[in-house]
Amino acid sequence: MTSTNKSTNLDGWNDPPANLTLSDNISTKRVLLNKRVPFTNQDLSATNNPANVLVVPPPSTTASVAAATATTDNTTSTTTELLTIEAMNEIFQTQIEKLEKSSNIEKKILEDISKKFQVMQDEWQQNKLSSNTKQTLSNIFQELGSNNVQEAFDLHVLLVRNSSSEVVRFIVGIKRLIQELQRLPK
Amino acid sequence: MATYQEFIAQNEERDGVRFTWNVWPSTRLEATRLVVPLGCQFTPLKERYDLPPLNYDPVLCTNKTCRSILNPFCTVDYRAKIWICNFCLQRNNFPPQYAGITEQLQPAELSPQYTTIEYTLMRTPAQPAVFLFVVDTCMDEDDMTALKESLQMALSLLPTDALVGLITFGRMVHIHELNCEGMTRSYVFRGTKDYTAKQVQEMLGLMKQQSNQRPMPGNPNVPPQQAPNFFSKFIQPLSQCDMSLTDLLGELQRDPWPVSQGKRALRSTGAALSIAIGLLETLYPNTGARIMLFIAGPCTQGPGIIIDEEFKHTIRSHHDIEKDNAKYMKKAIKFYEGLANRSAVNGHVIDLYSSALDQTGLHEMKYCSNYTGGHMVMGDSFNTSLFKQTFQKVFAKDNKNEYRMNFGATIEVKTSRELKVCGAIGSCVSLAQRGSNVSETELGMGGTNAWKICGIYPNSTLSIFLEVLNQQQGAAQGVPGGQRGYVQFITQYQHLSGFKKIRVTTVARNLIDATTNMPTIAASFDQECASVAMARIAVYRSDTEEGSDVLRWLDKMLIRLCQKFAIYEKDNPGSFQLTDTFTLYPQFMYHLRRSQFLQVFNNSPDETAFYRHYLLVEDLTQCLVMIQPILYAYSFNGPPEPVLLDSSSILPDRILLMDTFYHILIYHGETIAQWVKAHYQDLPEYENFKQLLQAPVGDATEILQSRFPMPRYIVTEFGGSQARFLLYKVNPSQTHANLGWGQTAGAPILTDDVNLQTFMEHLKKLAVSTTT
Numbered sequence: 020m021t022s023t024n025k026s027t028n029l030d031g032w033n034d035p036p037a038n039l040t041l042s043d044n045i046s047t048k049r050v051l052l053n054k055r056v057p058f059t060n061q062d063l064s065a066t067n068n069p070a071n072v073l074v075v076p077p078p079s080t081t082a083s084v085a086a087a088t089a090t091t092d093n094t095t096s097t098t099t100e101l102l103t104i105e106a107m108n109e110i111f112q113t114q115i116e117k118l119e120k121s122s123n124i125e126k127k128i129l130e131d132i133s134k135k136f137q138v139m140q141d142e143w144q145q146n147k148l149s150s151n152t153k154q155t156l157s158n159i160f161q162e163l164g165s166n167n168v169q170e171a172f173d174l175h176v177l178l179v180r181n182s183s184s185e186v187v188r189f190i191v192g193i194k195r196l197i198q199e200l201q202r203l204p205k
Numbered sequence: 206m207a208t209y210q211e212f213i214a215q216n217e218e219r220d221g222v223r224f225t226w227n228v229w230p231s232t233r234l235e236a237t238r239l240v241v242p243l244g245c246q247f248t249p250l251k252e253r254y255d256l257p258p259l260n261y262d263p264v265l266c267t268n269k270t271c272r273s274i275l276n277p278f279c280t281v282d283y284r285a286k287i288w289i290c291n292f293c294l295q296r297n298n299f300p301p302q303y304a305g306i307t308e309q310l311q312p313a314e315l316s317p318q319y320t321t322i323e324y325t326l327m328r329t330p331a332q333p334a335v336f337l338f339v340v341d342t343c344m345d346e347d348d349m350t351a352l353k354e355s356l357q358m359a360l361s362l363l364p365t366d367a368l369v370g371l372i373t374f375g376r377m378v379h380i381h382e383l384n385c386e387g388m389t390r391s392y393v394f395r396g397t398k399d400y401t402a403k404q405v406q407e408m409l410g411l412m413k414q415q416s417n418q419r420p421m422p423g424n425p426n427v428p429p430q431q432a433p434n435f436f437s438k439f440i441q442p443l444s445q446c447d448m449s450l451t452d453l454l455g456e457l458q459r460d461p462w463p464v465s466q467g468k469r470a471l472r473s474t475g476a477a478l479s480i481a482i483g484l485l486e487t488l489y490p491n492t493g494a495r496i497m498l499f500i501a502g503p504c505t506q507g508p509g510i511i512i513d514e515e516f517k518h519t520i521r522s523h524h525d526i527e528k529d530n531a532k533y534m535k536k537a538i539k540f541y542e543g544l545a546n547r548s549a550v551n552g553h554v555i556d557l558y559s560s561a562l563d564q565t566g567l568h569e570m571k572y573c574s575n576y577t578g579g580h581m582v583m584g585d586s587f588n589t590s591l592f593k594q595t596f597q598k599v600f601a602k603d604n605k606n607e608y609r610m611n612f613g614a615t616i617e618v619k620t621s622r623e624l625k626v627c628g629a630i631g632s633c634v635s636l637a638q639r640g641s642n643v644s645e646t647e648l649g650m651g652g653t654n655a656w657k658i659c660g661i662y663p664n665s666t667l668s669i670f671l672e673v674l675n676q677q678q679g680a681a682q683g684v685p686g687g688q689r690g691y692v693q694f695i696t697q698y699q700h701l702s703g704f705k706k707i708r709v710t711t712v713a714r715n716l717i718d719a720t721t722n723m724p725t726i727a728a729s730f731d732q733e734c735a736s737v738a739m740a741r742i743a744v745y746r747s748d749t750e751e752g753s754d755v756l757r758w759l760d761k762m763l764i765r766l767c768q769k770f771a772i773y774e775k776d777n778p779g780s781f782q783l784t785d786t787f788t789l790y791p792q793f794m795y796h797l798r799r800s801q802f803l804q805v806f807n808n809s810p811d812e813t814a815f816y817r818h819y820l821l822v823e824d825l826t827q828c829l830v831m832i833q834p835i836l837y838a839y840s841f842n843g844p845p846e847p848v849l850l851d852s853s854s855i856l857p858d859r860i861l862l863m864d865t866f867y868h869i870l871i872y873h874g875e876t877i878a879q880w881v882k883a884h885y886q887d888l889p890e891y892e893n894f895k896q897l898l899q900a901p902v903g904d905a906t907e908i909l910q911s912r913f914p915m916p917r918y919i920v921t922e923f924g925g926s927q928a929r930f931l932l933y934k935v936n937p938s939q940t941h942a943n944l945g946w947g948q949t950a951g952a953p954i955l956t957d958d959v960n961l962q963t964f965m966e967h968l969k970k971l972a973v974s975t976t977t
Binding site for chain 2: 030032033034035036055056057075077078079118163170175179180183184187190191194195198199
């Protein structure tokens, strides 16, 4: 019996949310919800007075409307600008040409890399990627454009670590591009 | 008492140790009369970011039968440069490099704040770790794709110097050659036979490896040794075969053998695992390695068969096991236990990643992870975020950007002469090291003072049980303020940075005469630690004893503890009172008795094995969550607060967050659910309601981020079918039986289970009775 939901964010039965940013800060030092209330002999039935049950939620007063939950993005980004997808495409084409010129790489691999890049492009344009992911991808291509292949590789590892559910459909292609570039003789 | 709680918390923070009793009786008889055994929950590699880096070897006591390590409790004569071992009282000279120490210039290992400290051994860099993927190919297309993607991504997360290998299996077992140019090649074994390591070696043409020397880290000018670094074609450095392995994984197909109607796929899990272990035994004995086994169903042929291929023969349930109706079970358990032992001897970890809607045989295979410190992950499908995110976390790194997983840990316990070691319970194996402090009485894995955990993590926790020896008359005299007992835990392990490390934790507690000082001992009771210790003992016993016997034993222990430590008049249950240090303990025992660890009804044997595995692995706080789940309430009446795990806590105008470790559940009370349906949260003037809805989600997310494995995540409401997870866990103080007229509070639970109130009444009656 397979799940009928075939979207990319496939949720199995009682699956945890797919897009948790797994921070590197996985430490046991967090505010632990670990308090317990000791059992007493009190009659527990009298805790709810029907007269106090509200019919509608209490409206928020101006004072109590707190600031919107600050989503502190785990910013892996530096102050570098976000490239546009077209600029990234240009850098990608340059790199592919570099690989095509060198004779050892099979055409099939290059096609596969291009296909995966296309998937990434589509997801970018359909706004399926978070801003963090976009920034990291942009940084990867900037590094590739400046010939810093190792930095690009390290950045791709960050993507796999932190946003695996977003990048799963194309990251293998980007990784292969970087690795083939690493293999090129200087 | 606040002071004891602080003391316990401080010690846990610093040393990762919590004792069931913090003041010890000085005779063996008195110690057994305490009912709850003397022991501790010890987390060897507790996260400590403030430890000073010590890049030298520890100083050992020169007494050959002692060999304990210099610690802050030793008496030191700074002028004569002598230290007295607090375990054997031997006088030792400091080695020459300690010539400059003074009272003002103490080395870190003598400083009182470093009762836990870690040494890095610079002399012997360790081998890189091996990761061997053993992958079932009998699954449907979506699962296969999802699993392949997860494995490909995992390659990016492995340590850069890791060695990798790939075995796939279905009807046959394929050992894949890596880095083949232009084609893919594999060696194929029949899945119906078992293969010894020698056979595997011969058939694959393997050469037994000598340990390859890595270049010394930190010495970049020294070129790596020119000795031929020969890697077998089956296990190669990731750096050399990353691309070809990625392609190989991408091209994996489902098992091509057709499966007939009404039959299961023929799956040779046992043969595949056996070959994997044989392969690593030959090539990388005594090296950190992980065999990661991915299965999508039970083994249906060959060694370790769980069930045959006919669907009409169902996999054993607890009922079948009770009635001795499980045809393949005993043989399978013996087979997998044998594999687990072989693996543990070599320091190889076996992880089990099981993803299927039906059982896969975790009950038989549990020793593979339990003995080796491997993971056991149980899910419905590889194409779920539960599996994908859990698998990602296997390669998680900590704050210092180091892997949380470590290999090859051995834990040795030294004790002062007042104590002996009875045994340990946890995810480990015994090293059968018969030291002088090994007791004849065994509790858990006994007969040794050292154990091995092949796969160890910052939260891995062992329960270690101790025995007090009768003190000789002369020994207790002349020591002002009474005696102190010392325990030292020495953990050696292979760190993924490439070095061996030794972590040393030394603790001390006072020993007193119990006949005159029982209140002092009673006040030192750590009820949380005791609950976890008893839970682990109960689960350990469940392996070999009947469930009802274990429950009877647990109840008997509880009654005896209450008889000993409660304040009451004989035969007067109304007078029964427990002091603060004991109030939570009966509650924990109540919840433990009705937990999935001991109540196997409504769970499959695989589920029971899965739940019990984590009780044996996790640290104290998480184990307590498993025994008695946490329940927090969110409402407009105040900040989030913990509430009784009771049906009366389920109120209409509240949101509840329940954490059982295996499940995170958010429950909307009736009124809240109605407001959500009416979309109040979308109206700007009800922004606070939106925030109230978000609050438990935020807390749940925090829990989800740090928990391994990922728990099930359930959002439900009053009347929802998934609310059964909550209703099943809470104390049913209101049931359909006792709900009187006019009582509208809480959610009555349809159950015949005894509730905590009734349980306590019975307990009091039995404790005060002169005839019990």
